[in-house]
Amino acid sequence: MTPTVTPTAEAVRTCSLTKRWPSGQMAVDGLDLVVPSGSVYGFLGPNGSGKTTTIRMLLGLINPTAGTASLLGQPMPAGGRRVLPRVGALVEGPAFHPYLSGTANLRRLDRWDATADPATCTSRIGVALERVGLSAAAGKRYRSYSLGMKQRLGIAASLLQPRELLILDEPTNGLDPQGTREVRALIRDLAGDGITVLLSSHLLSEVEQVCTHVGMMRAGRLVAQGGLEQVRRQAGTLRVRVETADVAAAAKVLQDWGLEPQTVAAQAISATLDDADPAGLVAALVHAGVAVHGFQVQRPELEELFVALTGEGFDVAG
Amino acid sequence: MSPVDSVSPVGFTVHRRAGAAWRAFTAETRLVFTRRRNAVLLAGLGLVPILVGIAIKVNGAPSGDGQSGPKFLQQVTGNGLFLIFTSLALMLPLLIPLVLGILTGDTVAGEANTGTLRYLLLVPVSRTRLLAVKAAGALTYAAAGVLTIGVTGLATGALLFPVGEVTLLSGDQVSFANGLLRALLIGGYVLLSLTGLLAAGLFFSTLTEVPVAAMAATIVFAVVSQVLDSLPQLHVVHPYLLTHHWLDFGELLRIAPRSSLLLQGLAVQLGYVAVGVSLAWSRFTSADVTA
Numbered sequence: 001m002t003p004t005v006t007p008t009a010e011a012v013r014t015c016s017l018t019k020r021w022p023s024g025q026m027a028v029d030g031l032d033l034v035v036p037s038g039s040v041y042g043f044l045g046p047n048g049s050g051k052t053t054t055i056r057m058l059l060g061l062i063n064p065t066a067g068t069a070s071l072l073g074q075p076m077p078a079g080g081r082r083v084l085p086r087v088g089a090l091v092e093g094p095a096f097h098p099y100l101s102g103t104a105n106l107r108r109l110d111r112w113d114a115t116a117d118p119a120t121c122t123s124r125i126g127v128a129l130e131r132v133g134l135s136a137a138a139g140k141r142y143r144s145y146s147l148g149m150k151q152r153l154g155i156a157a158s159l160l161q162p163r164e165l166l167i168l169d170e171p172t173n174g175l176d177p178q179g180t181r182e183v184r185a186l187i188r189d190l191a192g193d194g195i196t197v198l199l200s201s202h203l204l205s206e207v208e209q210v211c212t213h214v215g216m217m218r219a220g221r222l223v224a225q226g227g228l229e230q231v232r233r234q235a236g237t238l239r240v241r242v243e244t245a246d247v248a249a250a251a252k253v254l255q256d257w258g259l260e261p262q263t264v265a266a267q268a269i270s271a272t273l274d275d276a277d278p279a280g281l282v283a284a285l286v287h288a289g290v291a292v293h294g295f296q297v298q299r300p301e302l303e304e305l306f307v308a309l310t311g312e313g314f315d316v317a318g
Numbered sequence: 319m320s321p322v323d324s325v326s327p328v329g330f331t332v333h334r335r336a337g338a339a340w341r342a343f344t345a346e347t348r349l350v351f352t353r354r355r356n357a358v359l360l361a362g363l364g365l366v367p368i369l370v371g372i373a374i375k376v377n378g379a380p381s382g383d384g385q386s387g388p389k390f391l392q393q394v395t396g397n398g399l400f401l402i403f404t405s406l407a408l409m410l411p412l413l414i415p416l417v418l419g420i421l422t423g424d425t426v427a428g429e430a431n432t433g434t435l436r437y438l439l440l441v442p443v444s445r446t447r448l449l450a451v452k453a454a455g456a457l458t459y460a461a462a463g464v465l466t467i468g469v470t471g472l473a474t475g476a477l478l479f480p481v482g483e484v485t486l487l488s489g490d491q492v493s494f495a496n497g498l499l500r501a502l503l504i505g506g507y508v509l510l511s512l513t514g515l516l517a518a519g520l521f522f523s524t525l526t527e528v529p530v531a532a533m534a535a536t537i538v539f540a541v542v543s544q545v546l547d548s549l550p551q552l553h554v555v556h557p558y559l560l561t562h563h564w565l566d567f568g569e570l571l572r573i574a575p576r577s578s579l580l581l582q583g584l585a586v587q588l589g590y591v592a593v594g595v596s597l598a599w600s601r602f603t604s605a606d607v608t609a
Binding site for chain 2: 062
């Protein structure tokens, strides 16, 4: 039987996805996640905010208490057999048999894969190991791997087959800065091939550099979601800062524009920009004869939004 | 939906290949047999007939009514073939359940414990298939265990004691070839007798992420069954106990085995397998995999 594939605009979509543990604890609460096809989606939130539980539900490892989830247009967990071969995943850290080598572990996974071609097994393993820079350690036992090498082997396992969607849960955990940079480059690379990437992290810095979209979780709820720019705008409106010797005249122009300037330094005023066009504002200042020494549009920091939305204890510094 | 393609937008096909079940089975048996602990246990099983053989050779079989010591001990000095049977009788109560308890307890719980279970499920492997392959792997290991005991028992018996025409328990004489055939049948019966234990172990293994707990539960299950079997007051339930018919393989050493007894033993195992596998399946296919 050959399953048909309907391309969808959304690689991942959940509707009111909810997980309540038998203990009564609410792990995920009415989640509406939308990961557009072709995006690199940063799934952010502090440890324990429900990211991994969500990912486990997406992949059919645990059953939602309520709500639905779909991957590549297929409902989960019902469509798992059809859709999971097209999805690579790293969930809650890598896990392999400690006394087998990296290659033997990958070969074992490949043997279990009913869709895998045994003839190309060795070459696919070689390519995957090469891609994560693990070729030299391929024959070593997994137990002797460093944390970073284990993480790389986990990513290699998710690349044994061509994928349409990669779900990577904290993929840079335990990696050194160089390794982190390499994984980031790899993700960019994969995204360049047209693969949708859902990347969970508790580190803002990690996500901000590669993502096109972000979602932020706090205590099982999604508190922000959308394109990076869109969410950034949510962090607060743009502010304008005007440096001039003639503060009063500048302030009057800004007031005429309906802004509320505040004096922030001896020779500088600042105001939230709202919907005002910065270029027009500069022209108006110049037209009013204000000697503008400096004009700056200040973008809100995503980091501040994260801290504000996800609460204290959020490890922004890493 | 268009019926045209199995080709996804990225351009690769997703379909099951022929021989997929066999490949998964080889992956599992490789893991089972190359794991050092399992290999050592298997070697240990093979060592017991050698030790028993040497002990009988050195000290001689006890004289008496045949009620002391394990079954068939008296016959060993007469025919080395009986070393297989006395070894099986000696190891069935505890040693074999111990080894198989360790193995089956590890099947699902071991994968859950290392976290590899989630990655198998994401390959994807359907939970039913995963359970079936795990069960097949455990059965293969049990078969290897029985075979090992048989082979080392036969080799040691042939080296230390006379072989040749076999005097059956019923007193009849049969050829050595006939005796070997009976040994094969006994091996088959013993293996089938162990399937109930394997199914129970598989079920216990789906209940926990701690392999040792599942191992202990499986071993305790076999031991409790034998304790109950030894209480005359409970004779009503005796025929239904997991271990009650285990030593009935001796029937195959009679010229006219009571087949009803043997079939009863197999029926009991079938019952345990049906219940054990159903419970394991319903538990495993519905459980949240949080490991």
